[in-house]
Amino acid sequence: MTLTCIAVDDEPLALGLVSAFIEKTPFLKLVGRYSSAVEALQGLLTQTVDVIFLDIQMPDLTGLELARVLERSNRGAHTTRIIFTTAFDQFALDGFRVDALDYLLKPFNYEEFLRAASKARQYFELVHRPEPAPFVISPAPPQPVEAADDYLFLKAEYQLVRVAHQDILYIEGLKDYVKVYRQSDPAKPLLSLTSLKVLEEKLPPKRFMRVHRSFIVALDQIDAVTRNSVQIGATTIPVSDQYKDAFGQFISRWL
Missing domain, CATH: 3.40.50.2300 (Response regulator)
Known part of the structure; x- marks a missing residue:
């Protein structure tokens, strides 16, 4: 090109x-x-x-x-x-x-x-990447297909960075910016000019939950929970009153 x-x-x-x-x-x-x-x-x-x-x-x-x-x-x-x-x-x-x-x-x-x-x-x-060829149903049993929403693109460091959902630990909101903490590089979060609300709408609710006005967590990365916080690795993330009902329903599935 x-x-x-x-x-x-x-x-x-x-x-x-x-x-x-x-x-x-x-x-x-x-x-x-x-x-x-x-x-x-x-x-x-x-x-x-x-x-x-x-x-x-x-x-x-x-x-x-x-x-x-x-x-x-x-x-x-x-x-x-x-x-x-x-x-x-x-x-x-x-x-x-x-x-x-x-x-x-x-x-x-x-x-x-x-x-x-x-x-x-x-x-x-x-x-300009070409669109994939249309999927044609054949008589053979369907094979597993990677979901199109298993990742998202973030604008970080003047480039588009592809981030797999399974790599995300949690996301912290900072006014007009977010920090995305990843398993692959936990010491160096990605800094992107977007809002937590925008990311919340893009992320699948079955895998991610907003627990605070400043935090979204990956549910499968949670190591421990209390009534007021979640633990991901060595990080303790608060759960605010606004999100306690939804968080309580999540905890009930652990019990």
């Missing part, structure tokens, strides 16, 4: 470097280079672009403002993704909020650029 790209930066040296990196990468195709976000916006009206390597601090229209314009615009089925390139790390959170794929902090080398570009390729390969 080849991704069409443009580079946007008001600094000529930085614009030249990013353009050279794009042309050096086999799966990227440079279709435009612009010294301002205004010029880039005009160019995007006449061509379809997969990835924009976008500086943030620019006159007239900043990279973040351009990203918000693209986020609000109706571009049909095609989605243009952004990789920010900037010398200021304080914009990282803003970049995450406008759904950027990655964030390259200047000065960056080709290895760092390639890592970000590879994330973009993985994203578009996932988006």
Whole structure:
């Protein structure tokens, strides 16, 4: 898969470097280079672009403002993704909020650029993955089929991460973010910009239960329970009054 790209930066040296990196990468195709976000916006009206390597601090229209314009615009089925390139790390959170794929902090080398570009390729390969062939019923006894809801995708660290339900220990809500604790790496939870309510609606209720306004637990990972808490490994998670009735029904099945 080849991704069409443009580079946007008001600094000529930085614009030249990013353009050279794009042309050096086999799966990227440079279709435009612009010294301002205004010029880039005009160019995007006449061509379809997969990835924009976008500086943030620019006159007239900043990279973040351009990203918000693209986020609000109706571009049909095609989605243009952004990789920010900037010398200021304080914009990282803003970049995450406008759904950027990655964030390259200047000065960056080709290895760092390639890592970000590879994330973009993985994203578009996932988006354009062909639909599976329709299932045809045959006279033979049906074989077990893996359920389509055995996993979910989380946007974490500027990429989509596939997380199997059976790998989840519990999920903690932190305002606009969640931390997903997993068996495979319990010391390093995934941090994702979403809400606990959104995840609660996506997760199967037979396997997960919300026990507190800040916690969802995997029922098959619970090691011990009391009237007011659950134990998962070395972690004690409180059960709030709002969820005690549903939790009590769950406990009754243990008895």
